[in-house]
Amino acid sequence: MSLGTLGAILKYAISLENTAIIFYEKARTGTSDQELIDVFESLIIQNQKSIKKLKRTRREHTIEMILEPIKGLERAQFIIKTQSSEGSDDKLLLVLARTMETKIEEYYIAVAEKIGFLAEVSYTFQQLAEKHAENLSIL
């Protein structure tokens, strides 16, 4: 399904962040490695901040009545996987987390490019892409 409006793009971004939070919440209870628990907890806080940023963007930057269709963004390209049939050991949790963060970063980069005509919103997505790149670096 296409993501063809600013509202749809932001809603999907919020849903990705929420999915990531749920994953990290579950992951922190599924490991006994304190270092990993700390990492997951910091990522939960980081993604909660991202949601706030996205909601603020939705409130503040839908000033123009944007009608021009945004083309080439499909939900199917950016679906994230938070479970594995191979189990849930620490190594697997990390693989899932890295794949998920990469996918979210890709989404933000793609959106930032597509909505270049809304400079402020595009900048927000660039910043969020950088945040998820940072997330990846600590995983």
Next chain:
Amino acid sequence: MTVEILKNYINGKWVESETEKTRDVINPANGELLAQTPLCTKEEALFAIKAAKASFWRWRTTPAQSRIRYLYDFRDALEENFDELAEMVTLEHGKTLDESRGEYRRTIENIEAATHIPSLQMGYNFEDIASGIDEMVIKQPLGVFFCVAPFNFPVMVPAWFWPYAIATGNTYIVKPSDQCPISMVRQFELLDEIGFPDGVINLLHGGSEVVSTLIESPDTVGLSFVGSTRIGKLLYKKCGEMGKRVQVQGGAKNFITIMPDADIERTIPNIITSFYGNTGQRCLAGGVLLTVGDIHEPIKKSLVEAAVQIKIGKGIDEDIHMGPLASKSGMDKVLSYIEKGIEEGAELILDGRNIKVDGTLSEGFFIGPTIFDKVTSDMVIAQEEIFGPVIPIINVKNLDEAIDIINANRYGNASSLFTSSGKAAREYQYRVLAGNIGINIGVAAPIATFPFSGMKDSFKGDLHGQGRSGIDFFTEDKVVISRWL
């Protein structure tokens, strides 16, 4: 099924109307009955005026900083409830969620602008204007003001007026649209929670009887109106007779001109937004597209390609680009203009009639993007406000011909030029008789700190809403001349 009859908010209390006359509030996306607006009585209008008048002096003597703190609280309440409030506008009006969010952002911007009152309402003085004489101007509030609001921006338009009125020390009565009143009711619930002093800000539903009472009362000072030119002129005349201050924003027919040197790729999205945003129900919406010279064919082709990609549907779905018209009568009016265009010989190159939503003909009031080519300036669709998603295109020889057509039209709300020539841009802003000029801007909507202008039959009055004009409208300049020897 019991349908709620909306209440008035007068003197800090929710009050049921005693009238038996009501108007249905319909969800235009599916025809569902949402509520009923009471068409209140003369006595109820007098009661609201009495409450607003009684609270005036106490409010007027409240320090400006204290007055605006209520507005800060209200702004915060709007931010906190933003998503819910935007959905409510979509529900009763039909516009998309993004458009409702845009409307609320503009609403909030006006409230923020009104909090600048300690600077904006400041007078001025001069020492020794004559020998030993000092002179100063004080900007004083006047009393009870009121607005009569339209359906197309049910929350933003009242916010062009009431925050400035009460920030400057007046008291106020909002008469919301009787077609889309629910969002204003919700705003008043938030105002009530904040605890504005009783009577400072009041909500009064109604129709012509209420409006006449508000104008005829010796206890009201002025009216702000946004709606049709026909009604606006009647109210303007009546206000003149009664010695009221008045600002009337009427209809519009906004001409958008595209010069041969315009950047087509950047222009098309602007044109689409201008004509089809809010389903064409904006007083700043594009009304006629004037293509200059050879750019006509490439613009026409790109426009049709872009228009067919617009997704029509219920505004509440995030993926939708354009919602329904706000009412059945509005839809019927637009359909009659399309028929008229065909009858007059314009070429219908994109037909938005009988549009299917989710694969079926809908119960809602939908019309898709429509484009007419080979329009001439004497045709009805080039002269009158359609208030729907229709683009009439006229091909003109040069900028002079474009300006002649624009200036011959009775309306003068807005006009835009798309060009890469500074000379053409200056010529346009210099000569075009329209209050809001856009240069490479499709919707020339002034930000809250600037006045929302308008000329000819699009505006009657002396002072516009928003900006410094708005402050002047709600205050009187008192001059004090003093000599202390």
